[in-house]
Amino acid sequence: MSDDTGPDVLIIGGGPTGLALAVALRQHGLAVTVVDRKPGTQREVRASVIWQRALEILRDLGCADRFTDSGLPLRRAEMYVQGRRIGGHENAMEHTPFPRPLGIEQTAMESLLAERLAELGTEVCWETEAVAVRPGAGGAEVDVRGPDGRSRTIGCRWVVGCEGAHSLVRKTLGIAFEGERRADLQALQINAVPEWKYPVAPDVTYFFIERRVCLIASPRPGGGYRFFSFCQDPDPARVDPPDAAEMRDLVARAAHDPDTRLVPTDPRWLNRARFHDRIAASLRQGPALLAGDSAHMWAPVGGRGLNTGFRGAHNLAWKLAAVHHGWAVDALLDTYSAEQRHTAQEIMRQMRRNLLELPPSPLTLAAMRLLGPVLMGSERFSRRGRALLSELPRHHRASELSTDKGGRGSLRAGDRLPDLPVGEGGKRGGTHDLLAYDRWTLLIVGAGDAIGNDQQFAPLSRLIGRYAIPAEVCVLRPGQLEDGALPRDTMLLVRPDGHIGLRARLGDRQALEDYLRRWFLPRT
Template sequence: MTDGLIVGAGPVGLTLAAELARYGIGVRLIDRAPHATETSKALVVWSRTLELMDRMGCTGAFLAAGLRARGASIRSGETLLGSPRFEGIASAYDFALMIPQRDTERLLAAHLRSFGVAVERQVELVGFDPREDGVEARLRHADGREERVRTPWLIGCDGAHSAVRHGLGLAFAGAAQGDDWLLADMRLDGPGAPPPDEIATYLHRDGPFVVFPIPGGRARIVATLGKTDATHPRPDPTLADVQALIDRRAGGGFRASDPVWLTQFRINERKVAEYRHGRVFLAGDAAHIHSPAGGQGMNTGMQDAVNLAWKLAMVERGEAAPTLLDSYSPERSAVGDLVLRNAGRLTDMATLSHPAAQAARNLALRFLLGLHAVRDRMATTMSEIAIAYAGSPLSAGPGSGARWKPDDDAGPPPGAGDAPRFVLYAADPERGAALAARYPGLLEPAPRVPPDASRLFIVRPDGYLGLSAGGAAWDEAERYLRALATAA
């Protein structure tokens, strides 16, 4: 019997498997595809994801492979409407790390192998039977052999067409946007080409045209193509089509060449109502899909995985009550709603079609992006460092649920097999150590010095503030931990 069966070996499934393996949980990760992603797909790893990778122990490999985008520009014709920079992000990672998804998967798979776990490819989930004490799953291998697996937990990280979600019979509520979009990965050369460390957006009356830098001297272009009659599908885009868009929407001045990926897509915005159903969970695109505006879909999914991993590990190891898992869906579903709203608004704003609405938008953007506070807020939202769990059942006290600043949480990540632990910050080390001794499965044994000596804090294993209380509120800390513990 495996401790956990994960379906889908994209970035979300790989993140979840690596975290569970790091915590000493036996896990199988299956994928029906014969090989990993070979295209660039999701391109951006944002600041909060990189911070969480610090805890995972794999940030360095990503920084070495990626390209650091330091800011963005938004233009309309020859007018620069604004140029938000990322240096103001309150993180050690004050940039957007541009890295193709194929490399993200390659690096995460290598990280997973360091724990002795490999992806099982050409293995498909063909059905499952959820029960009170576990899940019985039916797997089909490449040679047609079927296997029955008993597992305490089944997690669907298997994308927008999730077999796990379909097996649960869940509605994937939402809609598809009507426009066709072009995606092209190629080289851009010429004096008018955007800087290689900038995400450039051109707002045109025909629709937006966006250029993302990619490592290796390449760039991605994303642009609307308009609506198409479903009975007459649009032909695949060509290099000439891309150049025509450059000349019309970005003012020319640079040439496209050497395409490695030319395709088109439509934007879907959909989400399930609940991410957990008994012993079955959903994460990433299996639970929510977004507009690519803001580049937050993959990041949100990887953060789903980090959130779920430490909770599953603590419960499976008997260090926390099973009710800890009740917090996963409300926390991450609220984040999914937020990301959907933000991405949808960005897409709606960029695709306005009425000339008067476009003119008003451009005037508003030029004014707002001239304000330092607005530029900072935009960068902070995109980086996902502002995500918080204020309404979570695990949040208690003023400011709880917020991201704990990494500067206040120094120290190496746990090694393989180490358990996730909450961290106590308290001014009285003796009393703090005594509290930790009463809850050895929950708390690190040694309390840390709080940034405010008049306060007591308990920080979650994923770096969010669980309890915020007065410095002498030991009874409150005890109640908080007792509610999490397996036994009172």
């Protein structure tokens, strides 16, 4: 039996990515149904760090405050190589409302996202398994089996697979999951309160690099640490989780503290995992799309998986909404697949070279002992490392949606707009206060008498008004920004997700019109 009153979007999978996508779509006015075969939100702690860019995304979803209230700001990292401290660095980043990453576990994340989704009028259909997907020209039908064992069919305009590595949507579409198993690498984990020789600091993460192992001790909001170790894998057939004794021996060896004791937290979390590095050949086929682990997955070096899933949900929601509402051409939705695949491929390449978290070779270990203190003492090295982890510099410069038509400064089309101080008349704020996730923003940055009054740019507002694009024009005058903070005599058309779509010379009406005509439909 088909449900004729089905949603605009059916999301299969109620993990962090699926929940974040559902929240974002609801904020854009779409009717959403989320189904998941689990009995409720995650009961295993799993992912544990949200980086700065993902916190900005959660702000757009209206729930960053509740995350920061529940998590721990991670202030600093300390590095040890074969028992010798080689240095440390602060985690803080500039030009963002969230200068530090956040320690928070997946159990809390999912509960907070489900709470936010409920505020928007949508509850997850738990214990409801998608068993078949039939995409068509104008939508899709999904057969689901409920907690009573009965089946029904839900009709929808769009279906998004967020159900993980064995995605039903991806398999139904016949999309290749390209990549391979990561050889000779396993991760062992425990949540525990340690008794050891190192200071117990609730905002300091420890890295211990030893022969054949990298151990990370990250503070937990509930007390103690998440001990996460990347090790070589001499026995791939062993699949049972480690016990507390095995983890104690590993921590004691890596931390060079034979007297270490570990008291497991409640609930207990012990895990042994192995990994594949894979990415779907495409993230869209007609009305069906992929996000999160259904779209890409890799070894969790750097804690990238969940954060990249949030980026994908943030990217996809406003584009899907614009096409669904009839505001934008269908090709806008294709840019989600291209941009998110490029981001995932870039992260995979970078994390395969992340020497600070992968089990080191003897040569790498020797180099770390020799050069580590010099590098860790370098502000330039530290700044580059913080930027990479924060994900703030990641861009979409190669995207079809990014167009450079002149203008000044180092910011280019595709870059994330930094949150720069803006002030006038004694009031202070940031450039992010001028943006909104439900619209585009045309930023006018002028120099000297190039800026008169707002009426000077009324033709630009009228031009935008001819197209079905939600947008506002914001004029920044000299004195509102620090000198050089943003390029003057420049227009920046900023996407709802905070990335620059168009950079052009001040007043270049033709560049703006060409961009709008390419991506948006005329207003009727």
